[in-house]
Amino acid sequence: MSQTSALTLPDGLWLGRIWRAGIGPSLITLRQGRVIDISSKTTPTMRDALERADLAEFTATAPGEDIGALGDLAAGSIEARPEQTHLLAPNDLHAVKACGVTFxxxxxxxxxxxxxxxxxxxxxxxxxxxxxxxxxxxxxxxxxxxxxxxxxxxxxxxxxxxxxxxxxxGPDAEVFTKAQPMSAVGYGASVGLHPISKWNNPEPEVVLAVNSKGEIVGATLGNDVNLRDVEGRSALLLGKAKDNNAAASIGPFIRVFDGDFTLDMVRNLELALTVTGADGFRLEGASSMRQISRDPADLVAQTRGRHHQYPDGFMLYCGTMFSPVQDRDGPGQGFTHHVGDVVSIAAPELGVLQNTVRLSTEAPEWRFGTAALMRNLAGRGLL
Known part of the structure; x- marks a missing residue:
């Protein structure tokens, strides 16, 4: 089963990251359907971009290099080899946090x-x-x-x-570490299941982009892959259930807040989920931010404050109301993934995030971390 849906995005201010073949990770924006590399000495990383006081203006006007059409880049990102040009998760140095049980x-x-x-x-x-x-x-x-x-x-x-x-x-939200900085995967990539899991599902979520001052500056989509049997055995297995190779998907781009896209709009987003399997199985679901039990701003305040700082900012999964109960493999068995499932999470305001399900042991290994990023940027004269 392959991904076939074209990636299109509405008018807005968009920031993302790509791996450029022969070069490395680059900061990009979109202008009239064209992908523009805006990496620079002043703003070499997404972390640096989201810290800017003039973020919206920067996104709209920063000079850069036109490297092609969005459609071509998206098509080339589907289970791309690591050395190919492809979309990355839009976050880089940010901590990747998640809130659970918010619906x-x-x-x-x-x-x-x-x-x-x-x-x-x-x-x-x-x-x-x-x-x-x-x-x-x-x-x-x-x-x-x-x-x-x-x-x-x-x-x-x-x-x-x-x-x-x-x-x-209760008064305290669940906030946990979903993934390590630089480990999330983006549009088109394989998304991973730990091989010990036999009962699992996708979790379509809004992901907030938060800078070091705790300001919510944008939003994107995410798949907080859930191993129901592992966490169900014991909540103390949450780390094993949530943080595995390729188990956090974020993207396709961060939509930066401006006059046309605000936190109030995030509070009203409607997410659609589709899972299609090689066996002909199809699952459809939805998650409405209107039904969240805790306001997104409260989730950020419970994550960051005097009790905990994030000098590089963080990405925050907001949770989901989606819990699949549709039987797949037999009566009373509910839903679980099969390897090869294609997961699509979409919202008109944020585009679509698509990934193909693999085992974490079969997905490409995470090898490019923070040290590699620093060395790469220094070698390109961007630090």
Whole structure:
């Protein structure tokens, strides 16, 4: 199964990164469908770009080199070899963080994962019981509120309280490290599953671009690949479930905030997900930012503050309401990926992020880290 959808983006201010064959990672923008390399001594990295006080003006006017059409670059990015010119994840030196259990629907599914202890065959039975007890009580619930405390007491009385509900409706958000700086993959790349996982799914999410001062300066799309059986066995396996080779996908570009694209627009984004398999299977889903339980600005404030600084800024996955229950391999088994699945995450305002599912052990190894980036930029006279 190969990716076939063309990458198109609406008018806006866009920043991204590519690997240029024979050169290395470069900072790019888009102008009238053309890809412009704007790498310079003053702004050699995406980290440096997002720190600029004149970010919108810089994105719109920075001089650079026209290196071709977006469509051609996107087509050449599909499972490209490392030495080929191709799109990269738009972030570079940023920490890659994620918030979990930020939607009522995903809260319920996390309770089910925990109760099923990683066994998808038990999930349907537990799902029915949890729904009978919880019903719609989590809808429109403000985390940390008095009403949330009442719901917590009800669930505890029914023996259904969970650590996932604690971070879902309690005062403190779940914030974890999704990937290391420089390890995320971009549009067209393989996205990786740890080979021990037999029950997993994509997670379509909005990813916020945040600079070192904690300012949200743009947004993009992300796939926070989820190993349901691994995390379901124990929340202490979160690192193993989330941070693996090629397990974080971000892109295709960061859309920079301006008068036409703002944080309020992010709060209303509608994400569409499609998974197509070589076996003819097709899964469609959605995630609406309108139904998030915690405001994106609050998630950023819980991530960065006097308690924790990010001198190179960070990318923040905001969570998803999407939890697939459609059976694929047998009744009651729910959904799980097959190697070769093509995952497409799209929003009209942010374009589309497409990746092909492989095992983390079969996806290209992550070899180009921060030290390699510094040496490359120095060798090109950009530092």
């Amino acid at each position: 009522a629907r995903s809260m319920v599914e996390r309770v089910i994962e925990e109760r099923a202890a990683g066994n998808p065959a038990r999930a349907a039975e537990i799902r029915a019981r949890v729904a009978d007890v919880i019903g719609n009580s989590l809808r429109d619930l403000i985390p940390g509120s008095a009403k949330a405390a009442e719901v917590k007491a009800l669930l505890q009385a029914e023996g259904l309280w969970s650590q996932y509900l604690e971070v879902g409706i």
